[in-house]
Amino acid sequence: xxxxxxxxxxxxxxxxxxxxxxxxxxxxxxxxxxxxxxxxxxxxxxxxxxxxxxxxxxxxxxxxxxxxxxxxxxxxxxxxxxxxxxxxxxxxxxxxxxxxxxxxxxxxxxxxxxxxxxxxxxxxxxxxxxxxxxxxxxxxxxxxxxxxxxxxxxxxxx
Amino acid sequence: xxxxxxxxxxxxxxxxxxxxxxxxxxxxxxxxxxxxxxxxxxxxxxxxxxxxxxxxxxxxxxxxxxxxxxxxxxxxxxxxxxxxxxxxxxxxxxxxxxxxxxxxxxxxxxxxxxxxxxxxxxxxxxxxxxxxxxxxxxxxxxxxxxxxxxxxxxxxxx
Amino acid sequence: xxxxxxxxxxxxxxxxxxxxxxxxxxxxxxxxxxxxxxxxxxxxxxxxxxxxxxxxxxxxxxxxxxxxxxxxxxxxxxxxxxxxxxxxxxxxxxxxxxxxxxxxxxxxxxxxxxxxxxxxxxxxxxxxxxxxxxxxxxxxxxxxxxxxxxxxxxxxxx
Numbered sequence: 001x002x003x004x005x006x007x008x009x010x011x012x013x014x015x016x017x018x019x020x021x022x023x024x025x026x027x028x029x030x031x032x033x034x035x036x037x038x039x040x041x042x043x044x045x046x047x048x049x050x051x052x053x054x055x056x057x058x059x060x061x062x063x064x065x066x067x068x069x070x071x072x073x074x075x076x077x078x079x080x081x082x083x084x085x086x087x088x089x090x091x092x093x094x095x096x097x098x099x100x101x102x103x104x105x106x107x108x109x110x111x112x113x114x115x116x117x118x119x120x121x122x123x124x125x126x127x128x129x130x131x132x133x134x135x136x137x138x139x140x141x142x143x144x145x146x147x148x149x150x151x152x153x154x155x156x157x158x
Numbered sequence: 159x160x161x162x163x164x165x166x167x168x169x170x171x172x173x174x175x176x177x178x179x180x181x182x183x184x185x186x187x188x189x190x191x192x193x194x195x196x197x198x199x200x201x202x203x204x205x206x207x208x209x210x211x212x213x214x215x216x217x218x219x220x221x222x223x224x225x226x227x228x229x230x231x232x233x234x235x236x237x238x239x240x241x242x243x244x245x246x247x248x249x250x251x252x253x254x255x256x257x258x259x260x261x262x263x264x265x266x267x268x269x270x271x272x273x274x275x276x277x278x279x280x281x282x283x284x285x286x287x288x289x290x291x292x293x294x295x296x297x298x299x300x301x302x303x304x305x306x307x308x309x310x311x312x313x314x315x316x
Numbered sequence: 317x318x319x320x321x322x323x324x325x326x327x328x329x330x331x332x333x334x335x336x337x338x339x340x341x342x343x344x345x346x347x348x349x350x351x352x353x354x355x356x357x358x359x360x361x362x363x364x365x366x367x368x369x370x371x372x373x374x375x376x377x378x379x380x381x382x383x384x385x386x387x388x389x390x391x392x393x394x395x396x397x398x399x400x401x402x403x404x405x406x407x408x409x410x411x412x413x414x415x416x417x418x419x420x421x422x423x424x425x426x427x428x429x430x431x432x433x434x435x436x437x438x439x440x441x442x443x444x445x446x447x448x449x450x451x452x453x454x455x456x457x458x459x460x461x462x463x464x465x466x467x468x469x470x471x472x473x474x
Contacts, residue, residue: 176473
């Protein structure tokens, strides 16, 4: 059992893998924060999706708080955009980290992606004028493509 | 090739990794079940999203079944909430399993998360009065944060 | 450090793992394409979700382009369906690849899943009459279940 454990922890000793682990965790924590921001706006704007969520008033009164709000919907779109872009990063980034890239190149990819997604959230929620949000989205997208190219070049097996 | 395979299967022989594999698979199967529940409610409530999905009537008749239904939307929100919370668990949980935690601590994390998400679905679909759903969501959220803390403590490489 | 790197790259030398890497990357790139198709339809149909995205007209004029469009919504549902089905494939498929399946069996699973999801997108966007889309969805679903069965049979640790 100790020998097995040693083999598993060898993966976590690899610097590229540790860099992936760090940035993947940071970007997932950022995504998880969106749930709290949605809850915050739902309470502040009194705009709920489920009758049982309305924290005030009787049931006949609750109905008027079952509505959509433009700011709540904005946070939700931002959250969904995170899912759509962070899922490919998690999958392709893991495979990229295992494909033996240079440490400096890998760090560059992970840092730019994490930075771009944080800027994307800021641009979406402020909101900043375009092309702020569009560019931050595109940078994360191109970084993911670049990792996918390296992965397929190293591992292609159709 | 046999030597390579031996190295790959060593990972699956590790008990913490096997526990992760088991609970990750269970919780993904639970999430996949949401697609069937959505389909069930769409047919029962005759509320479809696409004209080609309406299984009865001619095209002029089909239009009145292209509508949203509160129960269908409830299942869909529950499914999306799964995606938003299970994706971080999958990513952070995998990295956590590779960071060499105690088996008993890891099992505690995985079991509580899986239980909390199953309770969340029950609370959402019944629906149970709050704070039932809110608490089950928060428990899964805190478990994921706890794993992220261990991952960053072990592997931080910025 | 070189010894560590050798151990990491051994994983990517395994043929089953390389097949997983290839098909997971292909299917994630296909999913990423949905973002571009959504943007294309939003511009073509002049149907935007955010005021700052409207690329023409002054702000009072912009409001009339803040609307939903049936084709944009169709692409978005297709994208969300990808997320709901590709996330389980990524997670369960990775664990399946590590559970030591036969190469030919693994290739069969990965190829059928990737093909089914590509057909699903074509069926959704054309749109093809049912049960075209329903069947392609079901094939991907069953393949994921089949992998989950193998994973749990190999690694079950509750």
